Amino acid sequence: MRKKLLLGNWKMNKLAAEAKEFALASKELAKKAKEHNILLGVAPTYLSLQAVKENASKDMIVAAQNVHFMDHGAYTGEVSIPMLEELGIDWVIIGHSERRTYDNETNEKCNLKIKALLGHNMVPVYCVGETLEQFEKGLTKKVVGEQIKEGLKDLSKDEAKRIVVAYEPVWSIGTGKNASTEIAQDVCKFIRDVLKDMFNEVSEEILILYGGSVKPENIKAYLSCNDVDGALVGGASLKIESYEGLLNNIL
Numbered sequence: 001m002r003k004k005l006l007l008g009n010w011k012m013n014k015l016a017a018e019a020k021e022f023a024l025a026s027k028e029l030a031k032k033a034k035e036h037n038i039l040l041g042v043a044p045t046y047l048s049l050q051a052v053k054e055n056a057s058k059d060m061i062v063a064a065q066n067v068h069f070m071d072h073g074a075y076t077g078e079v080s081i082p083m084l085e086e087l088g089i090d091w092v093i094i095g096h097s098e099r100r101t102y103d104n105e106t107n108e109k110c111n112l113k114i115k116a117l118l119g120h121n122m123v124p125v126y127c128v129g130e131t132l133e134q135f136e137k138g139l140t141k142k143v144v145g146e147q148i149k150e151g152l153k154d155l156s157k158d159e160a161k162r163i164v165v166a167y168e169p170v171w172s173i174g175t176g177k178n179a180s181t182e183i184a185q186d187v188c189k190f191i192r193d194v195l196k197d198m199f200n201e202v203s204e205e206i207l208i209l210y211g212g213s214v215k216p217e218n219i220k221a222y223l224s225c226n227d228v229d230g231a232l233v234g235g236a237s238l239k240i241e242s243y244e245g246l247l248n249n250i251l
């Protein structure tokens with residue numbers, strides 16, 4: 001039986017002091033999540049990772065929002081995996097649509113990052129999803145299928161077991177325009193089928209999240225879908241009250 005996962009993606013929000021305040025306030029929630037066997041986490045900016053790691057419960061997953069695939073070198077403005085490891089960070093979001101759109105994050109680059117993370121025993125949360133134009137042209141499965149095959153290319157079954165996939169239709173991110181639960185289930189099931197072609201029985205163990213305008217009021221419906229194991233939440237994960245509402249509604 002797969003665990004449920006609730007992961008907040010804070011994007012470019014919160015000063016370190018605000019992140020620390022949230023981390024302290026989240027301790028009780030982490031305890032509650034653990035009692036219910038739910039994985040709970042947040043992904044702060046690089047500059048807030050340490051504050052959250054040091055002040056949140058040790059059961060709280062603290063994820064970075066990106067990382068470089070090289071361990072060190074002449075890559076101005078980048079952060080490496082060993083630098084995250086030094087802070088005790090072992091989860092990283094890879095290939096978020098905002099990075100694909102604004103920072104030229106390709107499937108190939110995601111693949112390099114995912115392989116590097118797995119080499120360091122870390123957990124990549126690999127984001128996939130189609131744009132509005134692709135959705136309207138009926139290209140969702142073509143696009144998502146390619147993202148999965150290219151991004152997870154050459155992984156062993158043992159490595160595949162340790163990844164998390166997040167399906168985030170770009171048209172539903174931050175727009176308040178949700179994908180229906182039917183769409184979420186259909187695409188997440190499709191992702192699991194592609195993973196089955198690639199990794200056989202291991203596909204049943206891989207957590208697949210839905211993301212895009214998830215709120216306390218709709219999270220339960222998504223998580224009741226067979227192939228949706230959790231949620232990657234942006235806006236509604238920023239305030240502790242709303243984050244608590246998300247958790248309470250999936251207990």
Ligand code: 13P
Nearest residue numbers: 009173174212213234235
């Ligand atoms: P929203 O929940 O704000 O739509 O963002 C979703 C997302 O991009 C999470 O990674």
